Structure formats: C-alpha cells, structure tokens
Amino acid sequence: MSRSGVARFAALRTHAAFVAFVAFLxxxxxxxxxxxVTLMNYIGLATLVALGLVLLTGxxxxxxxxxxxxxxxxxxxxxxxxxxxxxxxxxxxLAGFGLTGLIALGIGLITVRLSGHYLPIxxxxxxxxxxxxxxxxxxxxxxxxLGGVPAVSFLGWTVDTGRKYYAVIWIATLCALVAARNLLDxxxxxxxxxxxxxxxxxxxxxxxxxxxxxxxxxxxxLLASLSGWLYAxxxxxxxxxxxxxxxxxxxxxxxxxxxxxxxxxxxxxxxxLTLLKEWLKDILPxxxxxxxxxxxIVFGLLMIFVLHLARHGLMPxxxxxxxxxRSPAVAAPAAAPALARRPRPRAAEPLLAVAGVHKNFGGLAxxxxxxFEVRTGEILALxxxxxxxxxxxxxxxxxxxxxxxxxxxxxxxxxxxxRARRIAQRGIARTFQxxxxxxxxxxxxxxxxxxxxxxxMGTMAAMLRFDRDEERRLLHEAARQVERVGLSAxxxxxxxxxxxxxQRVVEIARxxxxxxxxxxxxxxxxxxxxxxxQALAELLRGLRDEGxxxxxxxxxxxxxxxxxxxxxxxxxGEKIAEGLPREIQSHPAVIEAYLGGID
Amino acid sequence: xxxxxxxxxxxxxxTNGAIYALLALALLLVFAVTRVIFVPQGEFITFxxxxxxxxxxxxTPGTLYILVFGGLAxxxxxxFGIWRQRTWRRLPRIAALxxxxxxxxxxxxxxxxxxxxDQWVQVLLVLAMVVPLGPIVYRLAxxxxxxxxxxxxxxxxxxxxxxxxxxxxxxxxGEGLRARPFWDxxxxxxxxxxxxxxxxxxxxxxxxxxxxxxxxEHSIHGKALRATAMNRVGARLVGIxxxxxxxxxxxxxSFIGAVSGILIAPITTLYYDTGFLIxxxxxxxAILGGMASYxxxxxxxxxxxxxxxxxxxxxxxxxxxxxFTLIIPVLVWLSLRxxxxxxxxx
Numbered sequence: 001m002s003r004s005g006v007a008r009f010a011a012l013r014t015h016a017a018f019v020a021f022v023a024f025l026x027x028x029x030x031x032x033x034x035x036x037v038t039l040m041n042y043i044g045l046a047t048l049v050a051l052g053l054v055l056l057t058g059x060x061x062x063x064x065x066x067x068x069x070x071x072x073x074x075x076x077x078x079x080x081x082x083x084x085x086x087x088x089x090x091x092x093x094l095a096g097f098g099l100t101g102l103i104a105l106g107i108g109l110i111t112v113r114l115s116g117h118y119l120p121i122x123x124x125x126x127x128x129x130x131x132x133x134x135x136x137x138x139x140x141x142x143x144x145x146l147g148g149v150p151a152v153s154f155l156g157w158t159v160d161t162g163r164k165y166y167a168v169i170w171i172a173t174l175c176a177l178v179a180a181r182n183l184l185d186x187x188x189x190x191x192x193x194x195x196x197x198x199x200x201x202x203x204x205x206x207x208x209x210x211x212x213x214x215x216x217x218x219x220x221x222l223l224a225s226l227s228g229w230l231y232a233x234x235x236x237x238x239x240x241x242x243x244x245x246x247x248x249x250x251x252x253x254x255x256x257x258x259x260x261x262x263x264x265x266x267x268x269x270x271x272x273l274t275l276l277k278e279w280l281k282d283i284l285p286x287x288x289x290x291x292x293x294x295x296x297i298v299f300g301l302l303m304i305f306v307l308h309l310a311r312h313g314l315m316p317x318x319x320x321x322x323x324x325x326r327s328p329a330v331a332a333p334a335a336a337p338a339l340a341r342r343p344r345p346r347a348a349e350p351l352l353a354v355a356g357v358h359k360n361f362g363g364l365a366x367x368x369x370x371x372f373e374v375r376t377g378e379i380l381a382l383x384x385x386x387x388x389x390x391x392x393x394x395x396x397x398x399x400x401x402x403x404x405x406x407x408x409x410x411x412x413x414x415x416x417x418x419r420a421r422r423i424a425q426r427g428i429a430r431t432f433q434x435x436x437x438x439x440x441x442x443x444x445x446x447x448x449x450x451x452x453x454x455x456x457m458g459t460m461a462a463m464l465r466f467d468r469d470e471e472r473r474l475l476h477e478a479a480r481q482v483e484r485v486g487l488s489a490x491x492x493x494x495x496x497x498x499x500x501x502x503q504r505v506v507e508i509a510r511x512x513x514x515x516x517x518x519x520x521x522x523x524x525x526x527x528x529x530x531x532x533x534q535a536l537a538e539l540l541r542g543l544r545d546e547g548x549x550x551x552x553x554x555x556x557x558x559x560x561x562x563x564x565x566x567x568x569x570x571x572x573g574e575k576i577a578e579g580l581p582r583e584i585q586s587h588p589a590v591i592e593a594y595l596g597g598i599d
Numbered sequence: 600x601x602x603x604x605x606x607x608x609x610x611x612x613x614t615n616g617a618i619y620a621l622l623a624l625a626l627l628l629v630f631a632v633t634r635v636i637f638v639p640q641g642e643f644i645t646f647x648x649x650x651x652x653x654x655x656x657x658x659t660p661g662t663l664y665i666l667v668f669g670g671l672a673x674x675x676x677x678x679f680g681i682w683r684q685r686t687w688r689r690l691p692r693i694a695a696l697x698x699x700x701x702x703x704x705x706x707x708x709x710x711x712x713x714x715x716x717d718q719w720v721q722v723l724l725v726l727a728m729v730v731p732l733g734p735i736v737y738r739l740a741x742x743x744x745x746x747x748x749x750x751x752x753x754x755x756x757x758x759x760x761x762x763x764x765x766x767x768x769x770x771x772x773g774e775g776l777r778a779r780p781f782w783d784x785x786x787x788x789x790x791x792x793x794x795x796x797x798x799x800x801x802x803x804x805x806x807x808x809x810x811x812x813x814x815x816e817h818s819i820h821g822k823a824l825r826a827t828a829m830n831r832v833g834a835r836l837v838g839i840x841x842x843x844x845x846x847x848x849x850x851x852x853s854f855i856g857a858v859s860g861i862l863i864a865p866i867t868t869l870y871y872d873t874g875f876l877i878x879x880x881x882x883x884x885a886i887l888g889g890m891a892s893y894x895x896x897x898x899x900x901x902x903x904x905x906x907x908x909x910x911x912x913x914x915x916x917x918x919x920x921x922x923f924t925l926i927i928p929v930l931v932w933l934s935l936r937x938x939x940x941x942x943x944x945x
Contacts, residue, residue: 065757110930117636117749118933121882122926124638128879129923137917215664249757256754293765300761307755308743 021267025170029163037162039278041234046270048227050254051176051263052220057252058215059184059259061196062112062384065248066123070221072243073100074228076134079146079238084139089152095228097165104221105214112213127248134240145239152233161443165234172230176223179463181263183285185330186462187474190445192216196440201418201436203420204398205429205514207454215345215459220547246296250277253303259313263441268314273299312511332444332479332491336472339454342427344547345411351376351518351549352397352428357416359389366392369406372390374518379540379550381560383584384570385593391433393570397551398430399423410518425453427517429523431507433553436530439496441489443506446495448478450513481509486535501527505536514542519543522553525559537563561585569593572585607792608908614797615867615880616904617804620897622881623888624811625855627896632827632848634749636754640922641878642763643856645771645871648864650774654721662728662769665763669735671699676739685723697735704728718781726857732854733853734846741849742842760875767871775873778864800862807858808897811851814816824848874918880907883891886926 029037040218049067057063060088077099078092104422107126137145151160152168159168183189191212194202201207232238234526235570250273258269280295310317345351352374359367367389374380382390395401408416415423429450438488439447451474457467482491485505490498495506511519524540525533533556554560560567561581569577569584571593577584582592622640629637650660681689692735704727712725740759744751748874782795812879815821827834827844854879863869863877880903903922910921 057750061750108929117753118632118886118930120750120753121636121886122930125879125923125926128876129920130921132917132919167685217692226654246761249761252754253759293768296768297762297765300758300763300765303761304740305756307747312752432883444640517629540626577606 012328018071022174025174029166029213034162037166039160039274041166041169042168042270043267043274043327044173045227045231046251046254046274047085047173047266048176048230049202049224050258050270051173051180051266052223052259053252053315054260054263054266055180055192055216056220057255057264059196060192060213062213062217063120063252064123064220065215065245065252066107066119066127066130067220067224067251068243068245068248068257069123070100070104070224071228071231071247072130072238072240073103075232075238075242076140076146076228079149079232080140082150083146083148089150089233091230092232093226094227096229100225101218104218107219108214112217113210116172123248124245127245129220130262131244132241132277134243141239145237147237149232149236153237158575159233160233165230169230169234172226177224177263177267181349182465183459183462184263186467186471187448187457188212188459188462190438190441190449191452193441194449198438200400200420200438202434202449202452204400204424205449206421206424207449210553214425219459223424238479250299253299256303257306257313260313261394265313272314276302292451322379322477330442330445330475332475333472336476337517339451339473339477342517345376345517347377350409351411352551353409354393354397355407355409357396357408358404359392359395360403360404362380366573367396367403370570370573371406372568372574372575372578374549374551376549377544377547378565378580379544379552379563381567382551382553382570383555383560383567384559385578387572388570389573390570391522394430394433394520394553394574397423398428398520424514428510428517428520429514429516429518430513430520431504431522433522435500436496437506437510440494441491443482443495443498443509444475444478446476446506446515447482448508450481450510451477452514454513454515464583478509478513481512482506484512484541485509499527501529501532504528505532508536508539516548519548519550521550523555525554525556532551533559606653608912609905610793610797610907612908613901614800614904615863615907616806616884618863618877618899619884619900619903621804621807621855621859622878623884623896623900624808624893625852626878626881627822627888627893628811629848629852632824633737633752633845634740636753636756636882637762637849637852638753638820638875638878639736639759640852640856640881641876642760642767643729643732643766643853644860644863644875644877645731645869645874647725647860648778648869648874649767649776649860649871650725650728651721651772651861651864652778652869653771653909654708654712654724655715655718655778656844657713657918659709660728662725663701663708664770665766666701666728666732666735667705668819669732669739670697673735673738675872697738700731718779722861725861726854727752729857729860730850730854733849733851733856736853737845737849738877742845745841745845764872764875767874771871773871775868775870776864778861782828796865800866803858803862807855812893822845832847850938873915878938880904881924883922883926887929 001382015384016243028040032040041076053064053067074096078089079202081087081092083088105121106156126291134140140146151158153159158526159165162176184193189589191202191207194207195209195213202209231242254269254273255266256269258267259265276298277295282296284294306313350373355371357367358365370393377589382393384390392401396403396416398525399415399418403416406416409415410423410426413426415426454477455470455474457470461467479491482488485508487502487505487509490502496502504527508521508524525536528536537559544550550581552564564581566580567584568575569587576589576593578586601760626640629635639858646662646665650662653660674693677689677693677697681687681693707798708724708728711720736759736827738937740755744755755783780796782799784795786793786795823834823839824847826839827841831841834844859877860874877886881900884886884903885896887902888895888897903925906925907918911918914921
C-alpha cells in the first residue's frame with residue numbers, strides 16, 4: 001500500500017471508531033434499562049468535566065482539583081434563580097456561565113503565571129471554601145440544598161425523563177468532544193500542546209502563553225459549569241454533598257486514568273470510574289460487615305497503580321489494541337495560497353546592535369559589557385570556548401533572559417526589556433541549543449508553530465472549524481520549509497523519533513516558518529554528519545542570498561570558517577576579537593583563549 | 600469584644616498556629632527534598648490523635664493494621680527486588696524494618712492497650728505506630744516515581760490521601776474523639792487565664808522547630824538533605840543516596856505529623872478526616888511564606904491560626920471559607936512578582 005493509502009486507511013479506522021461510538025450512543029437508550037440510562041447520563045456529565053481537565057492538565061500542564069466548585073456554581077446559580085425567582089433555566093445557564101467565567105478569570109489571572117504546584121494547592125483550598133459557602137448560605141438552603149428545580153424545555157419540548165436528558169447530555173458532550181479535538185488540531189491547539197513542556201519555545205515564536213493558559217482554564221471551567229447546569233435540571237435537586245473536594249479529586253483521577261493527553265481519554269476515564277464506583281458500591285458491602293467508603297480506597301490504589309504502570313492512562317493502550325498505531329498524522333495540503341511575507345530591510349541598514357550588554361546570574365557575570373553589530377545580509381558567527389556566555393547572549397537578545405545593563409537595538413528600535421514574543425513579532429527567530437521540539441507532535445506540526453504569528457485564528461474559530469483556510473496556508477508553508485531543509489521524508493513522524501542532529505534541522509525549519517529578518521542559530525551543525533553539514537552550509541548561504549541575516553553560535557571551526565562573513569570571539573563573557581575568518585584564525589588572543597597561554 | 604475575649608482568641612490562635620507552623624515546616628522540608636506536595640501529612644495527624652484517644656479508653660487502635668499490612672506490602676516489593684537482583688545481603692535489613700518492627704510494635708500495643716498505662720507511655724506507643732508509616736508510604740507510593748514531575752507526584756499524594764482517609768474511616772469509624780489534656784492547670788496572667796495545655800503546645804512546637812533547625816544546620820544528615828533539596832543529581836554524584844534522603848524526609852514528616860496529632864488531640868475533637876483540613880492549613884501557612892522560607896512559613900502559620908480564631912468569633916460558619924481564601928491575596932502578590940515563563944520538565 002502506498003504511503004497516502006496507509007494514511008487514508010488509518011483515518012478510515014479512526015473514523016470507524018468514532019462512528020461506532022456514536023452508533024452506540026444512539027442505540028443505547030433503546031436497549032438499556034432506565035437504571036443504565038441514568039448511569040450513562042452520569043458518565044456524560046462527568047465526561048464534560050474530565051474533558052476540561054484533559055485540556056487543562058494533560059495537554060497544557062495545569063492541574064486543578066477544584067473543578068467540582070465550577071460544577072457547583074453552574075448548578076447552584078440555575079437552581080437558585082429558577083426556584084427563588086421562577087427564572088427560565090436558560091437564564092440560569094447564562095448566569096452560571098457568567099459567574100463561573102468571572103471567578104475562573106480571577107483565579108486564573110492570579111495562578112497561571114505561578115509555578116506548577118501553586119495552582120493545584122490553591123484549587124483545593126478554594127474548592128473547600130466554595131463548599132463551605134454552599135453549606136452555610138441561608139439562600140442556598142444550607143447543607144440541605146435546594147429542591148424543586150424545574151425541568152428544561154426547548155420550544156415546547158419538555159425534557160423531563162432520564163431518556164430525554166440522555167439526548168441533551170450526550171449531544172452537549174459530543175459537541176464538546178468534537179470542539180476540543182478540533183481545537184487541538186489547529187494553530188491555537190499546537191500552541192496549547194507546547195505549553196506543558198515547551199512554554200519558553202512557544203513564547204519565542206510569539207505565543208502569549210499566560211493568556212493561552214487562562215483561555216484553557218476558562219474553557220475547562222465553563223465545561224464544568226455546563227455539566228453543573230445539566231446536573232441540576234436532570235436531578236432536580238442540588239446540595240453541597242455533590243461538590244466536595246473528593247468529587248474534585250475524582251474528576252482529576254478520571255482524566256489521568258483515561259489518558260490525560262487525549263480528548264477521548266475523558267470518555268474512557270469518566271466511564272471507567274463511574275462504572276467502577278457503582279459496581280464497588282454494589283459489591284463491597286457484601287464483603288465487609290462495617291459500612292465505609294471502601295470505593296475511596298480502591299480508587300486511590302487504582303490511581304497509584306495507573307501512575308506506576310501506565311502513566312499515560314488507558315486510552316493509549318486501548319488505541320494500540322484498536323488499531324496498532326497512533327492517530328493518523330495531519331497532512332499538509334499540496335497547494336495553498338502563500339502567506340504574506342515581511343518587507344526585507346534595505347541592505348545598508350544596521351540590523352542588530354548589541355551595546356555594552358551585561359548579564360549576571362547572582363555573583364556570576366556571564367556576559368560582561370559585550371558590544372557588536374550584525375549587518376543586513378551577513379552571516380556572523382559568535383564563537384568562544386564552553387562557558388564563554390554565547391548561549392546566554394542568545395537568550396538575552398531573544399528576550400528569554402533580561403539583560404542587567406546595556407542596550408540592544410533591532411532595526412534602530414530598543415528591544416532589550418521586551419518579552420520574547422514581542423521580539424519575535426519584530427522578525428527575530430531562533431533555534432535552541434537544547435532541542436526544544438514538542439516530541440509527540442509531528443515534524444510538520446512542530447514547524448507550523450514557527451508560523452504562529454503569521455496566522456490570526458483563535459481558539460473559538462478553531463473549535464468551530466472556521467480556521468480551515470488559514471490552517472491550509474500555515475501547514476502548506478510549514479511543509480515548504482521542511483522540504484527546504486531537506487526533511488520531507490520525515491514530515492509525518494513524531495519529532496522525538498528523529499536523530500538529535502536532524503531535530504536541530506527541524507528547529508531551523510521552524511525558525512524559517514516565522515519568516516524572519518534575523519535568524520539566530522545555536523549550534524545548528526552539532527550532531528550532523530559531513531554531508532548533512534555541507535547541505536546545511538548550502539542552505540544558510542541560500543538564505544543569506546535571499547536577504548535573511550544570520551547570527552550563529554558554533555563549535556565546528558571548519559564549518560564556521562568556510563561559511564561566515566565575520567566572527568565575534570567571546571571568552572569569559574567578553575569580546576576578545578572581531579573580524580574576518582582569516583584575521584581571527586591568526587589572532588593571538590583567540591589562540592590563547594582556545595589553546596591556553598604560553599606562560 | 601472585650602479584652603478578655605480578645606486575649607482568649609489570641610491564645611487559641613497562637614496555639615493552633617504553632618501546630619500549623621510545625622506542619623508547614625515538615626511540608627516545606629518534604630517538598631524541598633523530594634518535590635512531593637505531601638497532602639497525606641494530614642492523615643498522620645488523624646492517626647496519631649485518634650490512636651491516642653482510643654488508647655486512653657483502653658481500646659486497641661486500628662492504626663496497627665495499617666502499620667503491619669503496609670510493612671508487609673513494602674517488604675513484598677523489596678523481596679521481589681532482592682530476588683530479581685540476587686542482593687540477598689539486604690534481606691535482614693528489610694525483614695527487620697518492614698516486618699519485625701511493625702509486628703513487634705503491633706504486639707506491644709495489643710498487650711499494652713487494655714492495661715491503660717500512664718499517658719506518656721501511650722504517647723510513645725502512638726509514635727511507635729505512626730512514625731514508621733512515613734517511610735512505608737514513601738517506599739510504596741513515591742519511591743518508584745522519584746523522578747516524576749511535581750504534578751505527577753501531586754496526583755500520587757492525592758491518591759495516597761484517598762487511600763488513607765478510606766482506611767481511617769474503617770478503623771476509627773465516623774464518630775469524633777478527643778484525648779485528655781496532658782496538663783490540666785490554668786494560670787492567671789493579669790486578666791487572662793492561660794491553659795497549661797496551650798503553653799505546652801507552643802513550647803513543644805518551638806522546641807521541635809529549633810531541633811529541626813539544629814539538625815539541618817549542624818548534622819551531616821541535615822546537610823545531605825539540604826544538598827538533595829538544592830540539586831538531586833549533584834547530591835547523587837557526591838555520593839548522597841537520594842532514596843535514603845527520601846526516606847529520611849518522610850520519617851521526619853510522619854514524626855512531625857504524629858507529634859502534631861498528639862498535641863492537637865486534647866484541644867479539638869477530631870474525626871477520621873479532620874487531619875486533611877489541619878494539614879491544608881499548614882499548607883496555607885507555607886504558601887503565606889512563599890513555599891520557600893522556613894521562618895516566613897512559621898509566621899504565616901501563626902497568622903493562619905489567629906485569623907481562624909478571630910473569624911470563628913465573628914463569622915463562625917465562614918471560618919473555613921475565610922482561612923482558605925486567604926491564600927488568594929498572597930498568590931496575587933506572588934504572581935505580580937513573577938515574570939518567568941513556567942514549563943515542566945519531561
């Protein structure tokens with residue numbers, strides 16, 4: 001079978017799994033007993049919350065044990081408005097979204113910028129606080145809760161039985177699942193998938209990571225709130241007992257057991273834990289005389305086992321059983337309108353001017369009063385022994401680190417003190433010394449992150465698939481850059497499967513996808529074989545001829561001397577020499593720095 | 600509010616705050632050395648407090664089942680490792696630590712419980728039952744994941760918390776228990792009456808905090824712990840066994856948890872799940888101190904105690920709400936200071 005044939009077959013099988021799942025959902029209410037339909041309803045409600053956690057925890061790396069509080073807010077707002085004021089449940093839904101949105105925005109603004117562990121601790125704390133608020137407010141019926149919540153009706157169709165709710169709950173859940181899957185397969189989604197392990201890289205390509213984390217936090221909260229609204233009108237009763245910290249912990253367990261990095265993991269996790277809980281409640285009392293929360297112990301042990309033995313959850317295992325392979329890779333369209341390009345600077349313009357830059361780490365001065373210029377249309381190499389401060393300088397220029405002194409100008413404008421994504425907007429793209437790819441994403445998708453700033457479509461457009469035109473153009477551009485660096489054969493492979501040297505080349509393609517004016521390459525030739533180095537040198541010369549200026553750090557002197565126009569030599573954070581390759585090769589200070597002094 | 604009530608609330612707040620401070624220090628220590636956010640610390644408090652109350656009434660606490668079965672589970676895993684790697688010389692140590700010690704302690708408790716010995720003997724029995732649980736829990740749940748990310752370790756903590764609260768309900772039941780005070784006297788200081796129990800709690804906390812400080816600053820084990828906290832790989836390279844430092848920090852955590860439980864048992868009625876909330880208040884204290892500084896964490900914890908005591912006077916129903924939303928302004932302050940882009944390690 002041809003390559004595209006294999007892809008099409010795999011796609012068909014994925015679709016087959018999805019079609020079978022939908023067919024099961026459609027058939028279920030006609031075959032299952034009332035009790036089992038109710039159970040399915042609870043699975044649907046839990047899936048909504050777990051799906052938010054998959055995006056939040058598994059994909060974006062933010063952990064929340066407080067989703068039950070958002071469920072509670074969604075449920076209580078509608079229960080209170082409909083019972084105390086006779087308001088329409090639809091108003092209750094909107095009000096619930098409004099309040100959840102406000103609170104999530106507040107909590108998110110504070111916590112998403114902080115270290116990973118603050119968010120889970122604070123979500124536990126405020127989840128407890130919200131529980132006690134529900135339990136102590138007179139208007140919310142204290143610990144007894146609110147009863148007599150009315151049924152929802154749509155255009156005269158009253159949703160008043162378990163089977164009718166089944167339809168409503170599962171339509172909502174399916175929409176949320178498809179929207180989440182659409183999101184992950186988009187410009188915004190690629191940025192979200194980089195948040196967990198590669199946030200610095202994402203910032204360097206223009207992603208506002210803090211804002212994106214906030215958007216995901218908000219989305220997860222709104223899904224929880226929707227689940228709460230459905231719950232309140234389905235059960236017709238709300239009380240604080242449904243929103244304890246333990247419930248919040250269970251939602252997170254669902255996401256982890258199912259497989260927190262995949263959308264369908266939410267369905268698997270919610271099903272497994274809901275059914276297991278029901279079954280344990282049924283079976284355990286037969287074994288033990290005493291009453292107790294035995295299922296809690298089983299859940300806890302199950303979690304420990306999952307984390308020890310299958311850290312990525314059940315979904316990947318099921319997927320392997322089902323089709324022996326990962327989901328089909330996103331393919332690049334054969335043709336698409338080209339993306340707009342940046343105007344090239346005039347040849348005589350001074351491009352990057354570093355003037356007297358200092359960078360200290362505590363007492364250690366990594367860069368000391370360094371000054372040099374990169375001119376338009378040249379390749380400048382920055383060389384020096386290990387620890388000379390080259391990579392630190394790269395990080396300072398690209399805004400990953402902030403300089404302690406001095407000035408950096410790009411095309412005449414001060415850029416020191418700007419954040420990395422602002423510097424990226426001005427046309428500087430970089431590669432990293434330690435390869436910074438999202439290992440589970442394909443080469444094509446990784447390179448497409450480079451083109452992030454050349455698109456505009458956000459999360460909402462992605463969920464609704466309004467982004468397809470732009471997406472085609474972005475992927476086509478990404479594929480063009482992969483082809484340019486000579487890696488077309490690896491387009492659909494996960495980036496982590498490539499040898500390290502080629503991963504560095506993928507980094508170059510990603511930087512090129514940003515349409516840079518200035519390219520910063522940190523040891524691009526490390527780990528490449530001789531022919532690959534020659535091809536790389538050829539590529540870089542071609543880029544220079546197109547008007548892209550290049551600043552590179554490199555250790556391989558043969559590679560550097562044959563390629564670059566000028567060199568700057570650093571040692572102990574200072575510039576010790578600057579000039580043409582042949583001048584540098586005979587410069588006494590350089591020889592001393594590399595070979596050691598004579599005395 | 601008159602000055603009597605004011606001073607009484609201060610006394611109450613400082614007493615609880617001293618216990619939170621002790622917990623906050625243990626939590627910071629465990630986090631620094633192992634990167635584990637040790638939520639189950641709260642269960643050690645519960646186990647110790649309820650075991651003490653049961654021993655006082657001459658009953659045998661179920662804690663010893665947790666100890667014996669936990670020890671056996673750890674021993675099984677270790678034996679499997681020994682059998683696979685043929686490292687038979689480790690056998691006696693494993694058998695002594697995970698089998699002999701728990702069984703001896705359990706037999707001792709079974710023998711001593713109905714005899715209602717002096718309170719100090721009971722305290723020692725409680726320590727003997729609860730303290731070994733720290734290393735056992737570390738061995739079973741955390742050691743295989745020692746290199747996992749903070750977030751994965753956090754989920755493990757929540758899972759362990761789940762298991763231990765479930766066991767707690769089975770062994771202690773749903774009713775609340777309270778232990779006798781160690782010292783019944785009351786002193787009158789001007790207008791205010793100070794209970795000897797409060798003085799005892801505060802003094803014990805201060806002594807323990809000082810002892811921890813001495814241990815950290817001046818002993819080789821303390822230095823090893825600090826080195827591991829700074830850099831795990833580096834510590835390993837200079838020959839510090841990081842598994843051992845993990846066990847040691849959990850041993851300290853379970854010891855501090857048990858002491859806190861013993862100190863708090865005569866002050867409040869504890870239920871099978873109360874320890875969780877008490878432990879979380881220690882966390883709030885630690886967060887008030889920015890999750891890094893020991894003295895600030897201690898100050899933060901006393902602030903939590905005072906806030907709790909005053910809010911229970913003014914708005915008793917919303918006491919917990921006030922304490923747990925307290926961390927939000929602190930987080931605001933911390934977030935305003937941070938500029939760094941956060942990412943996890945793979």
